[in-house]
Amino acid sequence: MRAGIAVLAVLLLGVLPGYLATRPAFYDHVPALTEEYEAWSTSTHLEAGCEACHVPPTTIAQTTYRVRMVGEFYLSLVFRSREPQVFATPTNEACLACHSDLRTVSPRGDLQIPHRAHVSILEMECVECHNYLVHELSPEGKHVPPMVECLRCHDGDAAKDACTACHTEKAAPESHANEDWLVEHAEQADDPECITCHKWAENWCVDCHSQRPQSHGSDWRAAHGAQVEIHRNCEACHEGPFCIRCHGEVPQLNFDPGLTLVE
Numbered sequence: 001m002r003a004g005i006a007v008l009a010v011l012l013l014g015v016l017p018g019y020l021a022t023r024p025a026f027y028d029h030v031p032a033l034t035e036e037y038e039a040w041s042t043s044t045h046l047e048a049g050c051e052a053c054h055v056p057p058t059t060i061a062q063t064t065y066r067v068r069m070v071g072e073f074y075l076s077l078v079f080r081s082r083e084p085q086v087f088a089t090p091t092n093e094a095c096l097a098c099h100s101d102l103r104t105v106s107p108r109g110d111l112q113i114p115h116r117a118h119v120s121i122l123e124m125e126c127v128e129c130h131n132y133l134v135h136e137l138s139p140e141g142k143h144v145p146p147m148v149e150c151l152r153c154h155d156g157d158a159a160k161d162a163c164t165a166c167h168t169e170k171a172a173p174e175s176h177a178n179e180d181w182l183v184e185h186a187e188q189a190d191d192p193e194c195i196t197c198h199k200w201a202e203n204w205c206v207d208c209h210s211q212r213p214q215s216h217g218s219d220w221r222a223a224h225g226a227q228v229e230i231h232r233n234c235e236a237c238h239e240g241p242f243c244i245r246c247h248g249e250v251p252q253l254n255f256d257p258g259l260t261l262v263e
Contacts, residue, residue: 021069021076024050029076032083036135043134043143048098053134054087057097092119095126110169147200163197170197183231209237 020026024040027033027050040046045053055065065086072084102115118124129145132138138146150166153159163170175181175188188194189205198204215227228234234243243250 018066018070018073021073022049022051022066026073026076027084029080030083031081039135039137039143045134050087052098053090053094055094056091057094090127092126105168110167112166112168151200213237 024037027037030037051062051065055061068086069084072086075082076084096119102119103113104115105111106113118129119126127133129149131149132145133143138144140146151161154161154166159165163172176185178184217223
């Protein structure tokens with residue numbers, strides 16, 4: 001009889017509280033975790049418990065976590081808003097416990113993703129790329145890493161930055177190969193198709209337009225007049241009064257009266 005009561009007590013006071021405290025719903029009442037909880041509830045990891053990602057996949061670590069959560073359960077009865085300090089950043093070992101098949105392409109097949117090269121060869125942490133995977137939405141409101149995150153490494157120096165290095169269905173349009181594309185592209189900047197590739201940043205034009213052109217070398221002040229005779233496009237970057245500051249008037253070389261000055 002006493003043994004039965006003891007077993008029942010252990011179940012009611014230890015096992016059951018520990019079980020409830022390891023369920024994701026246990027954190028629904030914690031204000032500090034509201035956003036993280038809501039984001040998780042719409043992610044592909046909805047079926048994964050907290051310990052599956054945040055606790056090392058070893059018997060000792062998992063057991064220690066469950067025992068500790070018994071105490072967290074009782075603490076939550078007294079301190080309802082308390083945020084348990086039990087979650088570490090997911091490790092590759094935790095991810096690979098479920099994701100043993102390292103993908104080489106995205107689910108839709110439009111991206112080449114050599115996970116094995118990143119994880120096994122470069123020894124990168126999964127969370128370096130997948131920081132929007134579960135508890136946070138990307139600026140686009142998705143659980144998918146935005147392209148700007150990839151470009152932290154794929155900048156043309158540390159890693160390749162050609163479209164075809166990653167994308168299987170995208171390549172620069174033929175128009176981009178035209179010799180005068182840098183001059184004429186502004187006329188097509190409103191084309192909605194541009195967003196298909198360039199939506200990775202909020203203001204992607206700035207990457208180029210904030211840089212001084214290669215032609216503007218140390219002798220540019222002396223040489224620019226000859227270039228203006230060939231092709232006048234100062235207004236593409238410089239505001240209307242810019243030339244007047246030195247010339248006293250808008251130079252007439254190759255001047256198109258229908259050209260709208262930048263303001």
